[in-house]
Every structure is written in structure tokens, then in C-alpha cells.
Amino acid sequence: MDELKPIILLVSSGILLRFSLTFTGQAWAKSHAQTVTFMLLPLITYIITKTISGNIALSLGMIGALSIVRFRHPVKSALELVVYFALITIGIAASVRTKWAIQLIVCTIIIILIVKLVQTFSKKFGKSFYNVSFNEGNVSNTLEIVSKKRLDKIEKHENLVNYFSDFESKQYNYRLNFANKESLEKFRDELSKEKDIEKINVVLN
Secondary structure: OOOHHHHHHHHHHHHHHHHHHHHOOOHHEEHHHHHHHHHHHHHHHHHHHHOOOOOOOHHHHHHHHHHHHHHHHOOHHHHHHHHHHHHHHHHHHHHHHHHHHHHHHHHHHHHHHHHHHHHHHHOOOOOOOEEOOOOOOOOEEEEEEEEEOOOOEEEEEEEEEEEEEEEEOOOOOOOOOHHHHHHHHHHHHHHOOOOOOOEEEOOOO
């Protein structure tokens, strides 16, 4: 029970900081990668500190291992970097005290699954717990639309990345990114009823 208190405090502090940033208009903190990172990183740091405290040799080894990951690997995502840190921490913690490694493994899995479940649940009520990030190593599927008129249905869509208007040709160009093929195809089918759409391009990854 005593060990559960700091874990709850650390995870809660991370998510509260995330909400504080999004509340003040920092949209970058609302992505899936940043949400999980904010919850995991304090916990990983806690396990690292518990593992290397009082052991100078282990401290130097940990610094070296983390430095290699940070500066030698072309990291595309903040979450990717944190996961590498977590994996290294699990390996080193297991050699010192297996219980710490198990705690980190269990907490990491639970956090990843909870964030996914919360997003799935919130979508049923027409809301979104986080924005899908398409520039941090995530696979995305793109829908490009050319229309003769402005379409509020597209402009208000949460997956809209950018759009521009060509007044000479009287065309409106939209680009949306989707996390999976199914959601893209579902929205494309909804747009098939729009008579003002001239062209739809689909790029699947």
C-alpha cells in the first residue's frame, strides 16, 4: 500500500500537468503520444531513482545507457523515446529488485490500455480524450477532398489537418488524416452523398 501511493501520485501529477497545458491552449500536449508520455515518464524516473540510489557504478551505467538511446537513435516520437527508457529501466531494475521491474511493467501496460479505453469510451459520446498525432511516428491514412463549395461537415471534423481555397477555380481543398483505414472508409462513404464534391483521393499507409 505504501508503494502504491507514490505511483498514484506520479501518474496523477502527469495527467494533471497534461490537462493544465491543454487548458491553456497548448494543443501539442493533447496528442496520444504526449498523453501516455506525461503519465509514464514520472513513474519511470521514480523507478530509476529507486534502482540506482546508493550505487555509483549502477548510476553511471544507467546514465550511459540512457544517453545512447537519446543521442544515437533517430527518435520520431516522444512516446517512442519514453518506451525505450522504460525497457532499459525494466532490465536494470530487474537485476537489482525484480519487484520494481514488475511494477513498472504492470503500470506501463495499464496506462497504455486505459488511455485507449478512455478514448474509445469518449468517442461514443462524440468527444475526444486526445488528438491523434500524425507527425510523431504514427501511421496515418490521408483523405484529400476537392469540392465546389465549402463543406461545414469537413471543416468541423476533428481529423482535418489543413485546407485551402482556390478562388480562381472556385475549389475548396481539404486534407484529413485518420488513425486507421476503417474510420477513413466510413467517412468517405458519408461524403459520397455530397453532390458538391468533385474529387476524393485516398492515401493508405
